[in-house]
Amino acid sequence: MPLVLRTALRALRRRPADALINGLGLALGLACCALIALHVAAERGADRQHAGGERVVRVGIEMTDAGGEVTKAPTVPRPLLAAVERDPAAEAVATVRYGAGFRVERPVGNVRADAIFASADVLDVLNGYRLIAGDAQTALAAPGSVVLTEEAALRLTGEAAPLGQTLDVGADLPYTVTGVFDETGRSHLAFDALVSFATLDAADWYDPDQWQSFDLGVYARLRSGADRAAFAGRVQGALDDGIGEGMRAEGMAAAAAVQPLHDVYLAEDGRMNPPYVRTGHPALLRVLSLVGLFVLAVAAVNFVNLATARSVERAREVGVRKAVGAGRGGLVAQFLAEAVALALASGAVALALVALALPAYNGLTDAGLALSDLLAPAPLAAGLAVVVAVGLLAGAYPALALSSFRPAETLRGSFATDRRGAGLRRGLVVFQFAVSGALLVATLVVGSQLGHLRDQDPGFDREHVVLVPTNVVGGADVRALKDAFARVPGVEAVALTGAPPTEAGWESQNVSARGGAGGTQTMETVIADPDYAEALGLRVVAGRDLSAEIETDRETAVLLNASAARALGWTPEEAVGQEVETSGRYPGTVVGVLADYAHHGLAAPPRPQVFFDQAGQAQWAAIRLAPGATGALDRLRAVWEGRVPGDPFAPTFLDAAVDAQYRAEEQLARAFALFAGLAVVVACLGLFGLAAHAVQKRRKEVGVRRVLGATVGQVVGRLTADFARPVLVGLAVAVPVAWWGLSRWLDGFAERVALTPAPFLVAGLVALAVAVLTVSVHTVRAATADPARALRSE
Structure with a gap:
């Protein structure tokens, strides 16, 4: 083992309490950030499993009525399909029709699966649906063909590959299972089965010349290098030729909406997604990303703050090392090695915390995350880079500051008594509590808005109403x-x-x-x-x-x-x-x-x-x-x-369906509550460590004050005030930032709570009380200690 690393480990063992407090705070921040990064990456990875998916677009329609109201749909009139298919930019075209219901009568009864109609080319254009049984080129070619997900095949038939088995769809003719696919990766399409589009042709349900029926979902894979804007313009021209004149006569307009496949799941306007289409929450992901970065910043600041505070006590150690011949480069390497070693240990603890927290986090957010996603080479390398960067940042200040002083100065103790670095530490405490205070306020306001939405009269009776699907x-x-x-x-x-x-x-x-x-x-x-x-x-x-x-x-x-x-x-x-x-x-x-x-x-x-x-x-x-x-x-x-x-009896209660409308807001409230709590814990861990060092430095001052007649309360109050000031400044900084962000978020609701000073006061009092209690552990102990011990050396 290199000498620098051995020395670093010995230094950490000499100060186990400091290492525990500092390492635990960083581990919590890293674990929080890793969970959020996993969540965001999984959501943003939707529909990325399709080879060539960056060239796939979904064609939809934007209708504008005479009053200027815009209605968006991911479907197009049937004749428009022909224009897309013959477009020179289109390499392959697939169609879907949303909304069908399976009814299974044999071999397992009382089971249902949701299905959509799909053309034979859908397994080519959306090739991430990998067949594990059947032939992708022919599976959806013939009328009455059905391709099942692996899970649906097991649920419906009891077999993993039930090729050739017959299923009934509603009251229609029997359908034959021609394929089973492994649905890997997130997708905007939510279904258990694909029914061949040729079935609609055979049943004469589909009129290719009907411009009034907007019921086709069209996906086109464009040729490499094709101009998407030019393609959209040609589709718009075909749309204008078909219905443009009639629409204009009614004071309306129809525009083609060509949407990249990778943008569908996280579309800002969810109106482009009908039933059987999953929709993510891009605003929620942006907020979560910011929260994750802020919590990591709080943890990193805490790590740096404690490292700089602890370095003051090591000034004499540096003086001795330099006096016996240690060079500045060696001292810099020593401090950096200690910080990076502690950061790496924190990273290992964070990984264990993520593994322990994943089941609860999945239950809290319905994210469906797996630890294996974090252990993949790319995210693991990114996480390692973050950990090392935090360690280098934490070690940089003490390494550069202490190693620059002359041995005589540090051995006299003048460095230990001056105030260099104190301003930096106070500034970092301000930042920590600004972030923590803003997250606490957001937790209260988001929770209040969610409660407001649930308590408002929706204009209908939601209690005691059962909804039963009857589409079969x-x-x-x-x-x-x-x-x-x-x-x-x-x-x-x-x-x-x-x-x-x-x-x-x-x-x-x-x-x-x-x-x-x-x-x-x-x-x-x-x-x-x-x-x-x-x-x-x-x-x-x-x-x-x-x-x-x-x-x-x-x-x-x-x-x-x-x-x-x-x-x-x-x-x-x-x-x-x-x-x-x-x-x-x-x-x-x-x-x-x-x-x-x-x-x-x-x-x-x-x-x-x-x-x-x-x-x-x-x-x-x-x-x-x-x-x-x-x-x-x-x-x-x-x-x-x-x-x-x-067919199964599948009732749902209306009140549960209404509550589900606010799932994104509920997840946001839970996330804020969880991560705000973590941010406060991490900030207070840092404050706990800083208080320990500060009180240790001022033990003689405390002894003198007690000998001169100061009460325990006076001493505690004076010591606590030194820490309360930067906390109060941080909370004051949080107020305008949180007010601005929450005002913008609330503006997105037709029914919203008023933004009052109450949540800001409550959050400030909570943060201040927790900070004071954290510091009081050390200040009360110092104030009640025997002053003779502190003054004995004088």
């Missing part, structure tokens, strides 16, 4: 199922709908007042039968609800929400009786207007919505239970299993 039951069968549910004891109301609250309706419906009075507006369309408002507790503010007793309601009646009425230029009362036209459907008469409600949560204002009865296409049954109706869910299950024996 169609036509008259779903109405019969509704009637059977309604007869169950304990059920107060049942409604069939295409989109209950928290679920997206049809996004691309163009609604206009007949005669053009209010222009044409793009609205979200919700299938809602006559019991929809009653089951969900919605309020009719003008006119009446849909009625099952009025036969024409099913054909011509339309409901608007208040935002839709305003968008068309009417008050709720004026809207009643007006005639409207909707794209792809009959002209209808507005029979009533519903009060706005938070269909998509309270983070954004309500969207204009139009409602009509087309229950045969309902995707959900919303069932209101009487409070305390014990056993009602079991009775509903029995009804379902009697009428839909091959």
Whole structure:
């Protein structure tokens, strides 16, 4: 072992308490940063498993209505596919159609898997879905072909490679398993199975000339060196030729949205992602990244601070070494070796802490991280570089400062009594508590905003409502199922709908007042039968609800929400009786207007919505239970299993679905609470070590004060004040920074809490109290010690 390293290890063993405090603080900061880095890297790595994925784009549409409202969708009109396929920049093109439901009747019943339709080329364009059974070139070529994930194959059939087995999809013809793939890596597409797109052609469900149906997801891999902007321009030209003139006549516009595949998962505008598409939270990742860097900075500052404080006590050691011939280079190497050795030990402890914390962190954030991701060569090398850099930074000041002094000066002790380095240490304490205070304030404000969102009235009754997916039951069968549910004891109301609250309706419906009075507006369309408002507790503010007793309601009646009425230029009362036209459907008469409600949560204002009865296409049954109706869910299950024996009964409660809308905010609140606590702990560890050194240096001063009559309280107060001042300055610095950042974050919510001084005062008092208690361990001990011991040498 090199002499420098042996000497460094001996020096660390001579001061085990210092090494423990300093190393533990750095280990906590490194572990925190490693967890966040793992999380961010995993999210940003979505869709990176596809070879050539940097050249893949998803083609979508941005529709702008007459009022300037923009509706975004990742789907395009069917004829636009031909324009993409013949474009000279397109090397390969694949299509998907979102939304199908598996019903398995053999060999394992009562199991369901979500599926999307996909063309034969999807396994070429999105080649990260690696087949482990079957032929990728032919697996999705024939009608009735199904490719399963490995997990779905085991769940549905009990076999890892059930090639040739037959499954039923809804009420359709049997489908044959032609492939199984290993779904490795994160993806924006969320599905258990791919059904061949040729099935739609064979069933004559797909009209390639229909410009009014925006239902195709199109992915194109561009040729190497192709100009993406030029490709987008040609797609826009084809779109203009197909529907541009008609759209302009209605006061609308359609623009092609060509989105790189790697940008889909973390798209800033989640409206580009429909059901069966996973969406990350880019804002959350940015905040987490900043928090991780700040906590690491606090730990590194703590490490440097303690190293500089401890170096003062080693001034005589340096003087002796230089007196007996040690050169400056050797002393510099010695201090750097000690700091790097301690940093490396802290890094090893941090790795163990990450391994221990990963299960809890995954449970807290649903991140699905694995320790193996951190042990890969690239992240391991990056982590090692950070650890060594922190060690070099910590050793640099004492190495350069102490090694520069003359032996006579250090042996006289003049270095130990001066104030060099004290300003630096106070500045670093200010930084630590500025960061800790800002994180504490953010924890309180984010938690308060989350509670505010949950406590606000969403405009519908969320309690005692059960949502049951009915997409495997169609036509008259779903109405019969509704009637059977309604007869169950304990059920107060049942409604069939295409989109209950928290679920997206049809996004691309163009609604206009007949005669053009209010222009044409793009609205979200919700299938809602006559019991929809009653089951969900919605309020009719003008006119009446849909009625099952009025036969024409099913054909011509339309409901608007208040935002839709305003968008068309009417008050709720004026809207009643007006005639409207909707794209792809009959002209209808507005029979009533519903009060706005938070269909998509309270983070954004309500969207204009139009409602009509087309229950045969309902995707959900919303069932209101009487409070305390014990056993009602079991009775509903029995009804379902009697009428839909091959498909699972999969109820969810509306209140749980509403809470899930705020999952990103909840994860942010948890992350702030966790990392703010860690930052305070690390800062206080540093303060604990600094207080120990400072009190040791001032022990004679304390003895003199006690002999001259100072009380224990006076001595404690004086010593504590020296540490409280930089803490207070740090908290004062945190206030404007935290106020600015939190104000911007809260501006993104339609319903938000007011930013008051209260959380800042609470966070400041908590941080100050913890700091004072940390320092008091040493100050009280020094103040109550026998002054004779401190003054004996005098």
